[in-house]
Amino acid sequence: MTELYQRIASAIEFGEEEEAVALTEQALKEGCDPVGIIQEAFSVGVLACGQKYNDGVFFLPDLMLTGEAMKAGLALVMPALTKVAEGSFGGKVLMGAVEGDVHDIGKNICLSILLANGFEIVDAGVNLPSDRLVALVAEHQPDIVGLGSYMSTTLPALAESVRRVKESGYNGHVVVGGVAVNARWADEIDVADGYADDAWGCVNLCQSLVGTAEQTEVSGYGAGSDKVKIR
Ligand code: B12
Known part of the structure; x- marks a missing residue:
């Protein structure tokens, strides 16, 4: 350094x-x-x-x-x-922290690294009730919705948010992350399309989901995280 x-x-x-x-x-x-x-x-x-x-x-x-x-x-x-x-477009990602959760450092890092890798980003903020989330998704029509939970107490809100977005008729991808989430939880909850445990993993995951993984090289030092899970 x-x-x-x-x-x-x-x-x-x-x-x-x-x-x-x-x-x-x-x-x-x-x-x-x-x-x-x-x-x-x-x-x-x-x-x-x-x-x-x-x-x-x-x-x-x-x-x-x-x-x-x-x-x-x-x-x-x-x-x-x-x-x-500039010039490389990897799709649009809308990301927020679920209701009851105000942790945003990890989300902000993910969004900034996505931006650096050619994604258009929409910051949906923190403490995001599922009604508001569904409205934002309808308004912005992202290719991917990213939802973060940073406390075990907000995991139920995460599960509920993913379910609500899916039920709203949205036909893009929903990915989850944050320190409270792990691959097993994401798997068991069985509704999200993917999970990643860090910002580089998040970029890899989003690129895989929108099909840009092979055309673009992930820009970042931790690129290539293997802790990415796609359903
Ligand atoms: C900073 C912090 C705060 C700050 C947040 C400031 C901010 N602007 O975000 C403040 C002081 C506000 C805070 C408050 C609280 N906190 Co706090 N906080 C932390 C702390 C120390 C660090 C979190 C952090 O920023 N990590 C660094 C980032 C970079 O990591 P990250 O969030 O995991 O993000 C990475 C990945 O997870 C991933 N990722 C993140 N989001 C997403 C999204 C997607 C879609 C994907 C794919 C990937 C992804 O990529 C990121 C970058 O690599 C953690 C403990 C810890 N060491 O983790 C506790 C911690 C999360 N907090 C905790 C608690 C309990 C609280 C409070 C309830 C405390 C209180 N008594 O009031 C409140 C709750 C407020 C609320 N309603 O949300 C607990 C949660 C425990 C639990 N139940 O699970 C923790 C674990 C501390 C502990 N050991 O007890 N906190």
Whole structure:
């Protein structure tokens, strides 16, 4: 990791939003790869923060600050990602976190890496009731609907959301992910069309589902995750 990436990761880890923004601007000015900034700086900082929380060193306010700092950094990187992907169209993905769940860091990373790989993205936000989800799907007509659950307590909402989208007459694909989901759950629930455990897996999965996997090379360092499950 370069020193600049290390400094960005540290600003994200400690929730220093202004510092994260200034350093991300610097990285973009210096011509750093936007996918590299997400993978080697933002994600590293987020994971370090999560680890400190698990170890009892950080508390909820620390997590919130990290989430905000990453969101601010990501907002700067997004336009650069669109440029990376210009000309290659991989389909449209609408993604949100299900009702009762406000975790959005993982969803935002997935959406940004999808964008970098030529997908058109629609961010459906967090805490998404299934009625609203169904309305958004009808409005945007995505090729793929991605739904995330980040707590075991929102897994029932995830199952319900997938079912509601399928029953609405939508004939695209529905994929699931998030830290609360695993391949076995996705399999047992028997309604989703696929599951992936990280952002690169998510891109691979979406490319396979819309048939662009062979034409496009996944842009990213973890590309080629084998923890992708397609029904
Ligand atoms: C950051 C965080 C928060 C932040 C969220 C900030 C934000 N803007 O997102 C805040 C402080 C708000 C928060 C709140 C809460 N949290 Co919290 N949080 C976390 C934490 C530390 C990290 C989550 C994260 O961002 N991980 C990093 C990202 C990159 O990983 P990820 O989300 O898994 O995403 C990756 C993959 O899953 C995949 N992916 C993600 N989405 C999708 C979607 C699709 C379709 C696909 C294919 C793939 C995919 O790709 C991503 C990138 O690789 C986790 C613990 C942990 N270490 O995971 C707890 C954790 C998720 N939270 C937890 C809890 C309990 C809560 C609270 C209830 C706490 C409280 N007492 O209030 C509240 C709930 C709020 C709510 N209603 O949702 C628990 C859940 C336990 C459970 N029951 O399962 C965890 C596991 C902590 C713990 N060990 O107890 N939290």
